[in-house]
Amino acid sequence: xxxxxxxxxxxxxNVQTRKDLKAAYVKTMVAHKACxxxxxxxxxxxxxxQNECCGQGNRYDRDGTRRTMEVCGTKTQTxxxxxxxxxxxxxxxxxxxxxxxxxxxxxxxxATTAAAASALYMAY
Numbered sequence: 001x002x003x004x005x006x007x008x009x010x011x012x013x014n015v016q017t018r019k020d021l022k023a024a025y026v027k028t029m030v031a032h033k034a035c036x037x038x039x040x041x042x043x044x045x046x047x048x049x050q051n052e053c054c055g056q057g058n059r060y061d062r063d064g065t066r067r068t069m070e071v072c073g074t075k076t077q078t079x080x081x082x083x084x085x086x087x088x089x090x091x092x093x094x095x096x097x098x099x100x101x102x103x104x105x106x107x108x109x110x111a112t113t114a115a116a117a118s119a120l121y122m123a124y
Contacts, residue, residue: 022086025093029083032057032071047072053103057082070104077101 034044035054047054055073057080060066073080080101084094 018088018091021093022088022090025083025086030081032069032073032080034070035072036070045072051075055101055103057099057101059097059099067099069099073101073103075103077103 033047035047036044038044043054051074052072053075054070055077057069057071057073058066059082069080069082071080078101080099082097082099084097086094
């Protein structure tokens with residue numbers, strides 16, 4: 001009975017350690033503001049500041065599958081830090097993944113298209 005009690009006590013300690021580890025991991029995670037397009041064509045959120053833009057983070061898996069997320073970032077940013085979800089039974093924190101990041105240029109794309117359309121209109 002003493003051996004069974006010590007095993008149960010050790011399991012309780014492991015559960016608490018896992019909870020503490022997950023809480024620390026969640027605190028270190030960088031939350032990225034999502035800016036993906038909804039079905040009606042509007043963006044989920046607008047990026048704040050002049051130096052921010054809505055961009056894509058991309059990663060290719062070994063089987064060739066492309067994983068993409070649209071989040072706010074800076075205009076000069078080329079790497080996105082992605083924090084994988086940590087399971088409740090994990091004993092170690094998952095590795096932070098580095099994804100390629102680039103701005104979509106939605107702000108400048110609209111202005112460029114409008115300028116090109118007006119130039120074509122003036123030409124005729």
